[in-house]
Amino acid sequence: MPLVLKKKVAVLRGHCEIEDAESLFNWLQESSGRSLNLKELTSAHTAIYQVILGFQPTISIMPEDTSLFWLKELLTHDSKEVWL
Amino acid sequence: MSELLDVFINESRENLESASRGLLTIQSSSSHNGIIDGIFRDIHTIKGSSDLFDIKPLTALAHAAEDLLDCLRASEVVYTEEIGDLLLEVLDQISSWFDELELGTENMNEWKPVSVKLSDSLRAFINADNPKVTSYEEQPHPVSSSSENVIGNIASESPGAGPFTSTIGTFTSKFSSSSAIILLAKTQSENLYLIDYQPDHDCFFRGEDPFNVLITMPGLLGFKAAFPLLTSESDIYESALSFVAIGEADISEIDSHMAYYEGQYHVSHISRRELALSCAAEIRDAVEKLANESLLIAIEDGELEQIQSVAELLQTSGNHDPMTNAVLCYLAKGNEYPANSTQAHMQGSVKLESLQLTDNKHVKSVSLYEVELLQQQRKLLDAEYYNRELMLPSVANLTQQLLCRFAIECDLTCEESIRNAIDRALSVASTPLENSQPENDSNSIDVDSHNRHASSNSPAEEGAKSERHVVKMLKVDQEKIDYLMDIVGELAVAKNSLPYLAKQAEKEGGSKALSKQIKSHFSIVNRLTESLQSAVLQIRMVPVSHVFERYPRLVRDLARKLNKKIELVMSGEDTEFDKNLIESLSEPLIHLLRNSIDHGIELPDLRIQQGKAEKGRIDLIATPLDDSVVIEIRDDGKGIDPEKLKMLAFQKGIITEHQLETMNDEDALQLIFAPGFSTNEEVSDLSGRGVGMDAVRTMVNQAGGKIEMSSELGIGTTFKLLLPQTMSVNHVMMFEVADQMFAVSMDAVVETVKVHRSEIQRIRNQNVLVIRDKLIPLCELRSALGFENQEKGEECSILIVTSPTGEHGLVIDKFHEGIDVIQKPLEGVLSGYSHFSGTALLGDGRVLLIVNIQEILACH
Numbered sequence: 001m002p003l004v005l006k007k008k009v010a011v012l013r014g015h016c017e018i019e020d021a022e023s024l025f026n027w028l029q030e031s032s033g034r035s036l037n038l039k040e041l042t043s044a045h046t047a048i049y050q051v052i053l054g055f056q057p058t059i060s061i062m063p064e065d066t067s068l069f070w071l072k073e074l075l076t077h078d079s080k081e082v083w084l
Numbered sequence: 085m086s087e088l089l090d091v092f093i094n095e096s097r098e099n100l101e102s103a104s105r106g107l108l109t110i111q112s113s114s115s116h117n118g119i120i121d122g123i124f125r126d127i128h129t130i131k132g133s134s135d136l137f138d139i140k141p142l143t144a145l146a147h148a149a150e151d152l153l154d155c156l157r158a159s160e161v162v163y164t165e166e167i168g169d170l171l172l173e174v175l176d177q178i179s180s181w182f183d184e185l186e187l188g189t190e191n192m193n194e195w196k197p198v199s200v201k202l203s204d205s206l207r208a209f210i211n212a213d214n215p216k217v218t219s220y221e222e223q224p225h226p227v228s229s230s231s232e233n234v235i236g237n238i239a240s241e242s243p244g245a246g247p248f249t250s251t252i253g254t255f256t257s258k259f260s261s262s263s264a265i266i267l268l269a270k271t272q273s274e275n276l277y278l279i280d281y282q283p284d285h286d287c288f289f290r291g292e293d294p295f296n297v298l299i300t301m302p303g304l305l306g307f308k309a310a311f312p313l314l315t316s317e318s319d320i321y322e323s324a325l326s327f328v329a330i331g332e333a334d335i336s337e338i339d340s341h342m343a344y345y346e347g348q349y350h351v352s353h354i355s356r357r358e359l360a361l362s363c364a365a366e367i368r369d370a371v372e373k374l375a376n377e378s379l380l381i382a383i384e385d386g387e388l389e390q391i392q393s394v395a396e397l398l399q400t401s402g403n404h405d406p407m408t409n410a411v412l413c414y415l416a417k418g419n420e421y422p423a424n425s426t427q428a429h430m431q432g433s434v435k436l437e438s439l440q441l442t443d444n445k446h447v448k449s450v451s452l453y454e455v456e457l458l459q460q461q462r463k464l465l466d467a468e469y470y471n472r473e474l475m476l477p478s479v480a481n482l483t484q485q486l487l488c489r490f491a492i493e494c495d496l497t498c499e500e501s502i503r504n505a506i507d508r509a510l511s512v513a514s515t516p517l518e519n520s521q522p523e524n525d526s527n528s529i530d531v532d533s534h535n536r537h538a539s540s541n542s543p544a545e546e547g548a549k550s551e552r553h554v555v556k557m558l559k560v561d562q563e564k565i566d567y568l569m570d571i572v573g574e575l576a577v578a579k580n581s582l583p584y585l586a587k588q589a590e591k592e593g594g595s596k597a598l599s600k601q602i603k604s605h606f607s608i609v610n611r612l613t614e615s616l617q618s619a620v621l622q623i624r625m626v627p628v629s630h631v632f633e634r635y636p637r638l639v640r641d642l643a644r645k646l647n648k649k650i651e652l653v654m655s656g657e658d659t660e661f662d663k664n665l666i667e668s669l670s671e672p673l674i675h676l677l678r679n680s681i682d683h684g685i686e687l688p689d690l691r692i693q694q695g696k697a698e699k700g701r702i703d704l705i706a707t708p709l710d711d712s713v714v715i716e717i718r719d720d721g722k723g724i725d726p727e728k729l730k731m732l733a734f735q736k737g738i739i740t741e742h743q744l745e746t747m748n749d750e751d752a753l754q755l756i757f758a759p760g761f762s763t764n765e766e767v768s769d770l771s772g773r774g775v776g777m778d779a780v781r782t783m784v785n786q787a788g789g790k791i792e793m794s795s796e797l798g799i800g801t802t803f804k805l806l807l808p809q810t811m812s813v814n815h816v817m818m819f820e821v822a823d824q825m826f827a828v829s830m831d832a833v834v835e836t837v838k839v840h841r842s843e844i845q846r847i848r849n850q851n852v853l854v855i856r857d858k859l860i861p862l863c864e865l866r867s868a869l870g871f872e873n874q875e876k877g878e879e880c881s882i883l884i885v886t887s888p889t890g891e892h893g894l895v896i897d898k899f900h901e902g903i904d905v906i907q908k909p910l911e912g913v914l915s916g917y918s919h920f921s922g923t924a925l926l927g928d929g930r931v932l933l934i935v936n937i938q939e940i941l942a943c944h
């Protein structure tokens with residue numbers, strides 16, 4: 001399962017499809033203080049990224065995959081500028 | 085190449101052709117007023133459309149040409165042979181740029197100096213006669229304009245070329261202040277792009293994935309994303325993202341990457357050199373602010389390696405603000421410290437212009453500034469990078485001249501080193517470009533016109549040109565196309581047999597599944613056959629000008645013979661038409677034109693008496709209308725008198741006395757199409773040979789078209805031909821009579837009805853049917869086609885069709901489906917039977933006879 005929703009943490013693994021965006025968004029809204037574990041995330045549909053970036057939840061672990069370097073940059077820098 | 089660019093180039097080529105035709109006409113004749121106007125419009129169109137693309141040098145050149153033409157048009161500048169030659173050269177240049185654009189080998193850096201040079205020559209003519217003319221070339225633009233412009237100015241002694249900095253402005257406004265320097269540190273490529281990508285809100289529903297589109301963009305170096313914070317009301321399936329990205333790749337590469345997202349992005353080119361120039365001040369400020377002694381010393385010494393190592397050290401050693409960090413990173417990458425060279429460029433242009441050094445040498449003194457400037461220029465020439473990039477002998481010469489004058493103020497070693505640098509620069513510039521091009525690739529700028537010619541004649545480019553011509557046009561024997569058409573026709577027939585097969589599989593094999601499968605295959609084959617058919621038909625389409633272009637000569641000759649003055653105005657010559665159809669039309673059109681010339685247009689004296697222009701006018705207009713084409717032949721002659729027509733028709737026994745009295749004017753006019761009718765009392769050798777208009781109508785009908793005529797006495801006559809655009813496939817409705825299949829063209833079918841035999845009434849020996857209060861005469865097809873009359877059933881199938889004489893009902897045995905067939909004309913012994921307009925082959929091998937309704941009804 002690419003998206004596992006636990007009590008406090010949602011774990012995103014591998015590739016997350018657009019279908020997961022809604023459940024992720026609803027889950028994030030259900031209670032505050034929920035965080036995301038992106039450690040094993042390799043890629044996702046833009047809708048997922050939009051939820052992650054737009055909701056700005058706590059990220060417990062940043063993605064390890066180097067190809068998601070830009071996501072880390074966008075999440076950590078206010079300028080929203082990424083240089084590859 | 086994008087489709088838009090393709091269209092632009094093709095259209096502009098036509099404009100270029102017509103402009104150069106115009107110029108040649110001017111050169112061969114004395115009057116040129118109207119022609120200049122035409123050329124102006126052509127160039128204006130090219131300029132306007134070129135603005136859509138990032139080809140500024142072309143736009144600028146077209147703009148300059150347009151300005152000159154405007155002055156010529158307003159007679160502010162007097163046309164001379166020289167101007168004509170220059171304009172032709174400009175047209176050639178633009179044309180060769182189009183070649184490059186088509187091949188995708190365009191290089192703006194090479195274009196710019198050429199554009200500047202030609203534009204200046206053009207403007208020289210304007211300014212010589214009219215110093216007040218201003219243009220966008222000469223409008224003031226920011227000092228931070230591109231470096232090549234400044235240098236180009238010195239070289240070509242011209243005011244600045246077009247502003248190239250707008251994209252940089254966009255870039256710096258969208259990204260943070262240090263981003264430009266970060267970018268400079270990241271790449272050495274000149275080929276940078278800036279893309280503004282705003283995915284549509286509903287793009288997710290189209291399966292688009294904007295982030296991944298962005299990340300996979302070719303040569304992506306950096307981007308900035310904008311996204312809204314989500315609230316509980318946000319629709320997460322609506323994209324609210326927008327991006328600005330920058331990278332190194334050709335615009336064309338980006339266009340092909342973004343092909344599916346047209347309208348959602350805008351991409352433009354950024355020049356690294358211009359960018360470097362625009363950030364020069366920031367880099368200097370940052371270095372000054374850093375106030376690191378070793379860095380400043382290194383910079384002062386101009387030792388690149390030293391600057392590099394100091395910057396690297398500084399980068400790792402301390403915590404700097406983003407700007408400083410970016411600058412250090414930029415310097416650590418071995419980039420040149422821009423401050424002085426920029427100053428040199430800027431001051432160079434300012435000072436040299438103010439001193440008028442560019443065009444005269446009467447300088448009395450020179451300040452330390454100038455000496456410093458010259459020394460900087462020496463550095464410039466010395467530096468490998470600039471040396472290769474600029475190759476400007478004129479700069480070298482200028483520097484040399486100045487330096488020789490003021491050698492006293494400089495030290496001698498300086499003079500010697502500058503000599504060496506100049507020699508090297510000159511030798512690089514004079515080596516043939518073929519050799520230097522591979523290493524210069526996109527960076528070479530050749531101002532020297534000799535070099536330009538050398539490059540444009542290089543074998544590689546000529547090869548490319550010929551390649552383009554080969555690709556563009558393919559001449560094919562028409563027979564081959566006809567053969568292809570025949571095969572496609574047979575394929576259509578073979579395809580039609582699949583439904584029969586499906587029916588058989590169901591009936592005899594009892595397999596519904598197999599039948600279904602055949603049917604689904606049929607739909608695929610059907611689709612492919614249809615697209616094949618339309619592709620082949622498209623090949624056969626030619627512009628109507630193929631036929632039209634013979635007419636001006638014809639009209640001129642005939643008019644002279646008859647001592648009339650006639651002007652033929654043609655329009656819509658580019659309307660496309662099936663080749664065969666067009667040829668079959670040629671004769672009727674000639675006939676109609678002859679009629680207009682002979683009977684329509686009056687003699688000049690008579691025209692003047694009637695208050696008309698001495699010169700008669702015949703309009704030949706082709707306009708596409710849905711699937712057909714309308715060809716109109718309109719003359720402003722004497723028109724046709726319906727009374728006279730009626731009288732003549734009566735005399736010839738075409739109409740009865742009763743008709744003579746009751747017929748309205750419109751119907752009377754149509755009498756002209758009656759067989760054997762010629763209104764001109766004297767039969768001339770031009771028209772009215774007894775062939776008459778009925779022959780014209782027959783020919784048009786054979787081609788599947790219609791002819792209409794309207795006329796107003798004393799004002800003129802109009803013939804309107806409505807023709808199908810292709811002889812393509814005919815859609816016919818099949819029906820059965822005496823167990824045989826027949827068909828009528830679907831266009832003629834109004835409706836199909838089944839009525840009880842008792843509803844058919846008999847009036848005056850004629851079976852009629854009343855449908856919705858309308859009386860419809862019936863025609864028993866069985867008897868009309870010569871079959872035996874069988875015992876009549878209770879119900880009657882009636883096919884109601886239209887014909888020129890109104891609606892008629894054909895009594896048939898059974899209705900069948902509509903079908904697409906390729907109609908073949910009747911041949912051999914059958915060709916005499918006008919009851920049938922043609923035959924077609926059915927899918928099961930049977931021959932389908934297509935009924936000619938008009939003939940059947942006429943015989944009936």
